[in-house]
Amino acid sequence: MITESTWPTRRILPRLVASALTVVATTGAAQEDRHEFTFQFDVRFVATDIERSFTDGGLGLGRFDQAHEDLQLGRAFLDYRGRLAETLDLQVTLDAYGDADKNPVDVSESFLEWRPYPSSGWRWRTRLGAFYPPISLENRGPGWQSVYSISPSAINTWIGEEIRTIGAEVNATWLGTRLGKAVDISLIAAVYGWNDPMGVVIFQRGWGIHDRQTALFGQLP
16 A cells, blocks of 8 residues: 555555646657646545644644645646757646645746767766756656655655755766667766755654655745
8 A cells, every 4th residue: 555654653644646637749740849748636535643744834744734634635736848949858847735835836847958969979968947866766757756656765755855956967978888888877967056955854853755845936834
């Protein structure tokens, strides 16, 4: 059973995921004209013994507390991925969680990605904007969701709460396997700013396991 941990907890938090809709629209015959929209609306039934959750200004490790039981909005998001040019893509993710955040709808990621064609055994990727660093093999779904469970691992929960690159990132990959070698090697460099110090949330209340990502312009109590 997939559950959201309250750590510690005495009752399971069952969730009902209402629907997930993906619409793909292609204009023209060329692949570079593709625009893809993913919309998901997630409703859950909550039963918990947590006292005052962190989303309501408390120290509870789960998203929901005893004052927010029964049917609750888990997440509603709209994810757009569009090809602006042959090697240039745009991605924007809008989120709503239905809790006490300052903004009812906010942005969790927004960036341009440039991928020129590989040359001389090297493949380059440059991203500019606000995005997650290439850390997780777990959260690979639309809207940076885990593809294995509703709640990701504790470390990915923390990344979703505190980590976001706001700046530019360059990824250079040497394609050794295409040159008869045993491995590919990637080098990643980034320039970023406008970030709070990492680890503050863990210091204040410890590790949590939930699926709420911090928005770029939001603010919880």
